[in-house]
Amino acid sequence: MKKELTTIQRDILGFLIDQIKGKGLPPTLAEVANHFGYRNRATVQQHFSAIEKKGFIKKNPKLSRGIELTLEDKFFVPKPILGEVAAGNPLTIYPDAIDTVELPTIARMPKDSFLLRVKGDSLKDAYIFSGDIVIVNPNLEPKNGQIVAAVLDDAAVVKRFYKKKNEIELVSENPEYKPIVIDKKHPSFKLVGIVVGVYRSMEKKKAG
């Protein structure tokens, strides 16, 4: 039922999507006109009308920036979960996101920070369970006893942090897993950040 867009209409729709995804705000007619070098807004207005007629967008009359996408993936900028972590058996961090949480567009996090989904029960004595999302803040210095996320040999772990003389000890809550001791000069060890919070949605979505 959807008619095809012309080249220009597709370009404009593309700009629309970029703006919504990037800025989180749909552009005004003037902003679009300015971007494409149009001398007036009416041109954009007519393009939007044409695009709407073809079913790709919806105009909310009289509403500033009231252009909605009729496409599927619009309003949520899905936030990538970078990997899954466990304390006992470190899991590989995947180069790309393995999943996403439904993160509203506003919840843009610092570029370095990220979310990890916990797998396994090795943190259960810290009341963190399989399926929980841990929030990692990379901008904090860890103190002894805090739960940190770290990358060790291309794998991620979440454990309690203890700084000693010449080594760092990462301890699981669960006594079944033995502490990991890292020499401070260990090349492939990198402290990622501190786990500042745990979030768990009760919405039905299998915990992995």
Next chain:
Amino acid sequence: MKKELTTIQRDILGFLIDQIKGKGLPPTLAEVANHFGYRNRATVQQHFSAIEKKGFIKKNPKLSRGIELTLEDKFFVPKPILGEVAAGNPLTIYPDAIDTVELPTIARMPKDSFLLRVKGDSLKDAYIFSGDIVIVNPNLEPKNGQIVAAVLDDAAVVKRFYKKKNEIELVSENPEYKPIVIDKKHPSFKLVGIVVGVYRSMEKKKAG
């Protein structure tokens, strides 16, 4: 050095977040004013200025709907905690907020939902522990087996919900606590809402 928001400022920030989450669009001054019953936009304008001064938002001058959340940096939104709940020994709900928690923006807080701090271990088999914050959505109909918050004789409980013929059963996860059975006509029973999420801050703050 973080300055705290006033109650009204927090409400306005909350509305802002709700709008962005829900509509995908920040509101205009007029829309905020209308929502809160203000007769003019200047009031909202001044509130936004105050909130900006405290670092929670950024105003993009002259830009319509140009209010950005600075929560990338803050990461957390202060939310009032309305009371404390336990499954075993119900605690009183306080008329006003007893505390606030800095809730991560990933934690989806539906409109009108509120927070309760859990006390006691009666929910530990549902992986909810003393000190955890539960997010309660009052706008959903409970289904059997879901964890709900309810008020019974001026006290609040958080338990699993089971609807039966002429009665409602509220069951603790912890078998030490016996189920509460309420006749449907029980006058002082009121279902408050469904627990849609759990959040726990790892920041040093005693868990109760």
Next chain:
DNA sequence: TAAATTACCATACAAATGTATGGTATTTTG
């Protein structure tokens, strides 16, 4: 070939929007 669509232009206008300024009353803070 005639008609429709596309792709711009220009101008006009009411309403919406952000902003500025000044005022009053209450509450909080030093």
Next chain:
DNA sequence: CAAAATACCATACATTTGTATGGTAATTTA
């Protein structure tokens, strides 16, 4: 206590914004 902050009000104003209308030219479609 005095000063500052808070929480509104009202009015005014320049822009911005969406919309409407009419026009020109090229291209596509029937």
